[in-house]
Amino acid sequence: MPLLTFNDCGIYCERADVYIDPWKPVDRALITHGHADHSRWGNKYYLCTRAAAPVIRYRLGDIKLETVEFGEVRTINGVRFSFHPAGHIIGSAQIRVEYQGEIWVASGDYKLEDDGLSEAYEPIRCQHFITESTFGLPVYRWTPQEEVMADINDWWRQTASEGRTAILTGYALGKAQRLLDGLDTSIGKIYTHGAIENTNEVLRKQGIKLPPTTRVTREINKKDYPGNIVVATPGAIGQPWVKKFGNASIGAASGWMTLRGARRRRGADRGFVLSDHCDWPSLLEAIDLTGADNVYVTHGYTAIFSKYLREQGLNAVELHTEYEGELAEIETKGNAETEKENAAADAE
Template structure:
């Protein structure tokens, strides 16, 4: 039997009786990161990186959570588990699993570009590699982050010069903080949606440095918004909450902005191609860096991507999972606390 198998609850290691990112409740869960499709409520015991733990606890509540440092080895019934930087969001990890010379890596979600905010991706050698394929088509190719944020700041600057409010959307955990970190605060003041500011507070409490932000509340005078920028969740766009900003320009930051029509469907005037997942070249580079011959393709363009890998000589198979990549992370349907924050924001 392989060291890792896939069943109706998730990625399973029978030898250690643990699951990686299970989508149904299990006794023991190893969690790659805090996004809702990978970190779910209901497990008896959780294991994550120390950096991921505060957000996981904030989102899931009072859970039994144990933490490890990057590279620290946790041995369970002879199986060695270790967490290694995935470069996706703060605290995100790939999980390496080893037993009697058989080595697997479950990558969760990951990106190769160093965003300067989370721990940079580290390739891990293995024979079996489980990869996402959220953007597993050749059309998805990101421009360097520096160029992208120059474009975002130019848009904000132009919007401010027109006396309008700039609104840019990104999911509350990961994308929002990356946007904040790239904004030029000399242009104006940064306001944040409640769900984003709650996440910011959790991250700041663990020592993560973010620029100064102000929570959007009913106490803020509407006249203060023009010329400044609001970082909001995608689910807030089209809601009554947006009306308080008056004459505004709305931008969406997502890898899906590559596609024609995506901006219109998000109710945005502008689209910026910004993703915390790999583009096509980075997916191929990451797989090559592992040295693995056996590739297991999860969420995204699984059929197309696995077919391409087989044509390149890999033993690649596609798998059905409950992971959704950036489709889940845009949080228009998201986690329970995000829904509550959207409801509260609509009242403010």
């Protein structure tokens, strides 16, 4: 039997009796990162990186959680587990699993570009590699982060010169902080949606440096917003909450902005292609760096991507999982985090 198998609860290591990012409650869960589709409530025991733990605790509440450092080995019934940087968001990890020379890597979500906030991606050699394919089509090719942020700051500068408010959307954990880190504070003041500011507070307490931000509240005079920027969650757009900013220009930062029509569907005036996932070339590079002959594609363009890998001579398998990539954080599906975001918006 393979060291890792896939069942209706998630990725399972029978010998150690643990799951990686299970989507149904289990006894012992190893968690790659804090996004809603990978870190779910209801498990009896959680293990994650020390850097990921504060946000996971904030999102899931009172859970039994232990932490490891990157590279630290935990041995369970002879199976060696270690967590290595995935580059996706702060604290995100790939999980390396080894037993008697058989090595698997469950990558969770990952990206190769170093964003300056997340721990930089570390390639891990293995025979079996579990990968996402959120943007697993050749059309997805990212522009370097510095160029995207320059475009965003130019847009904000132009909006400010027109006496309008810039509203920039990005999901609360990961994307929002990456945007904040790249904003030019000489242009104006940064305001934040409540769900984003709650996450900022958690990250600041663990030593993550972010620029000064001000939480949007009812007490703020509406005349204070023009010329400045509001960083909001995608779910806030189209809600009554947005009306307080008056004449505003809305920008959306997402890998989906590559596609024609995506900006309109997000209710945005401007689209900026910025993703916390790999583009097509990076996915192929990451797989090559592992040296793996066996690749398991868990979410995204799974059928197309796995077919392409097979054509390149790899043993690639398409898997049906409940991971959703970037959609998990930007769609409103009634999950606990979305409800928390809506409650925050209603209170502002």
